[in-house]
Amino acid sequence: MKGVVVARAPLHVRNTPTTSAKVIGTLGPNEKVELSCQAKGSWVEGNNIWYRLHGKPGWVAARFVHNYTPVQWCR
Numbered sequence: 154m155k156g157v158v159v160a161r162a163p164l165h166v167r168n169t170p171t172t173s174a175k176v177i178g179t180l181g182p183n184e185k186v187e188l189s190c191q192a193k194g195s196w197v198e199g200n201n202i203w204y205r206l207h208g209k210p211g212w213v214a215a216r217f218v219h220n221y222t223p224v225q226w227c228r
Contacts, residue, residue: 154188156204156220164218166211170194170203177211186213188220190227 158164158180167174172195180186187207194203194212202215205227 154207154220154222154224156186156188156218156224158182158184158186158213158217159219160217164213166206166213168211170205170212172197172214174212178209180213186218188218188224191215191224192227 160182163179163181165176166178166180168177170192189205189207191202191204193201195201197214197216200216203212204215204218204224205212
């Protein structure tokens with residue numbers, strides 16, 4: 154599944170789907186990303202869904218990523 158970062162500033166990539174998790178990288182505004190699955194995590198501006206990145210480690214808050222197709226739930 155593909156998405157694009159809609160944040161205006163660099164988006165933190167975290168090692169678990171929570172805002173208190175360690176930042177392990179960043180994605181730039183308008184950067185295209187591959188999404189593996191989604192899970193519930195900590196709330197970010199009214200949204201508690203997080204996306205696991207595909208092909209590299211990390212999670213991003215769905216609030217700042219527009220997905221082009223539905224994203225399956227993580228198992």
